[in-house]
Amino acid sequence: MEHTTPIRTRPGLTALLAFTLSLTCFGQVGNAAEDIGSTPGMTYQSNDAIFAGETDDPYRLALRAYIWGYPLVKAAAIRMAHTNPDDPYVERAQPSAAGPLNTLNHSRELFGPEFRNGVGVNHDTLYSFGWFDLEDEAWVLEAPDFGDRYYTFSIYNADSSSADTIGQRTHGSQLPTVLIHGPLYDGPVPDDMLAIGIATRYLNFAGRILTSGTEEDYRIVHSLQDRIRMRPLDSYLAGKPAPASVPDQTRLSAGVESASHYLQLYAQLGNVLRDWIPAAEEQSLLRSFEEIGLSAQAFHIEGLENATLDAMKRAARDASELIARRSRDLGSNHNGWTINYLGSRFGTDYLLRAAVARDQIYVTVPEEAIYPITRLDANGEPLHGDQHYRISLPADALPPVKGFWSITLYNDSGYLVENPIGRYTIGDRTPGLVSGDDGTIDIRIQRDAPDTSAVNWLPAPAGEFYLMMRLYIPERAILEREWLPPPVMPVDHTEE
Structure with missing residues (x-):
């Protein structure tokens, strides 16, 4: 079906899209009231252990399906939210870059x-x-x-x-x-x-x-x-412009409401698979998912035995936890920062792909940018607005980039934080960036304003938060791990 609806305005669209995204892209599934039992020890901890060899075990198949399918579902949810197929020409509020397919x-x-x-x-x-x-x-x-x-x-x-x-x-x-x-x-x-x-x-x-x-x-x-x-x-x-018509899309939510909480991602994945063109290395894996009701047509819950459904629910909970754990360890940890040096080239490391999709979906390739993330200070404690912190960048150890570098602060939910000076990021292009006598750039991260304006202040929220460093067009020293982000040092509140 083609949509050629004229543009019109709908108040609150951004909030609606965000709400839709939160419903369709759950990252954690362990908060439901349903009792699904336990999986002692979670035997399968690594991507290799999860995906190695053939299996007909429903739990392991469901674990694979969840981890393999999580980024597909999240990407489809973002596509749905951005393109809004039910009303593609509704006017979007800035700064959204959303629009019809x-x-x-x-x-x-x-x-x-x-x-x-x-x-x-x-x-x-x-x-x-x-x-x-x-x-x-x-x-x-x-x-x-x-x-x-x-x-x-x-x-x-x-x-x-x-x-x-x-x-x-x-x-x-x-x-x-x-x-x-x-x-x-x-x-x-x-x-x-x-x-x-x-x-x-x-x-x-x-x-x-x-x-x-x-x-x-x-x-x-x-x-x-x-x-x-x-x-x-x-x-x-x-020599003509693009056609104005908009092709229809398979809805991510079709049939999802009938699935229990722990089975919703499988139902969403079934909808994604209707439009999926499997790569050669995926075909055997996708065929194996038919044993748990997943096929190119949909997720068929009918006919699955209760024991299979129970195994799938446990797998959904455990897969969500494995993805969360891997998101805190993206391959390399230095000074509290976790760094993914593969960028968005995942190969068959489906657990890494899911972990990156959880918090950093659509990062670019490493030669274009590296994105170190930290939620911890130098002592391994969570970053929190009750504490003061300092990041020191000596003049001879500034991030070696050909593009630009910046450090952005997000609250624990991943959003920028309202603050009295309207500063959400600090980096090599920040106006008025202050250097010490030896050229060192000290960045102060705290909730309350410093006593002096002669500091580089990145305001923090009241609760926990995290930092993301962006290193665009990194030089060899970054890519070969010779330059590493400095630690986030706790500072005594009385320090000037």
Whole structure:
């Protein structure tokens, strides 16, 4: 069915989308009242242990299905929230870059604490965002000359993994025309185009353009955004704009209301699989899921024995806990920071893919950016607004990047925090950044304002919080782990 509804405004859409996302993307499933028993010791702790070999054990199959399917469901929920298939042309409030399927949309201002339709958003760039359906056609990307301004375009598969990332790092100020095609495309690639293949039916396009956040700079970035274009190959060759019609999508929530709390993700995954094109390495795994009612048609709960359903419920709870644990250990831990040096290239490490999707979905490839995260101070204690902290960056040990670096603070739920100076991130472009006599940059993180203005203050909330460092176009020292983030040091409240 095609939708060509005129644009109209609906108050509170951002809140509605955030609520929808929270319903469809539960990250923890252990709060339900239903008693499902225990799984002593959770035998399967690592990705290799979970996915190695064949099995017909319902618990282990369900554990695999949950971990493998979690990022697919979360990505689909974000696609649903952004494209709003029931009313695709409803007007979205800024700074949302949401819009109908097969359209490219732009945030016109930096995200602030009022934004709740996503977690861990940056406060450094303006986004250009879109979801595109590659089932029937390839798409062409055109972009302007960005001069010396940092920009990057990340192109993701529908499982949250990266297909490619291009921009200033790969092509300087000007990209070539790009053809983006799906796994079933067998048409030509024009000689003057860069071809990027997507492994899934739906692609997520995420563009980021650096901005200082001033009104003058916004106008420059808006002009660049307005000259980024996505349209089908046929339209491009004919010199026409993209069609205005919007293809329909399989709803993520279909039939979910009839599933119990612990089985909801399996029901959602069944809906995702209706549009899924399995990669060669996934086919055997997906066939095995039929033993627990999951197929390319849906999740068939009817006919499953009670013992199987009980095993699936335990697996859902345990898988959620395993994902949460892995999110705190993304592969490398240094000075309290957990660092994923693989970025969004997961291969068959499905547990890592799920863990990254939990808190950092759609991170880019490591050569484009590294995202260290910490919830702990140097003593291993949770970061909390009742405490004062300091991060020290000596002049000879500043983050070695060719793009930019920043540190952003989020509350425990992943949102930016309202504060009296309107500062949500601090980094190499922060106006008035203060250095010591020896060139050291000390960043003070605390709830109350410091006694002096001659400090680099990153305001903290009342409760627990976490920090995310962004290292864009990291140099070799970062990628080879020679440079590591410094610890977050607790500071005595009486220290000046």
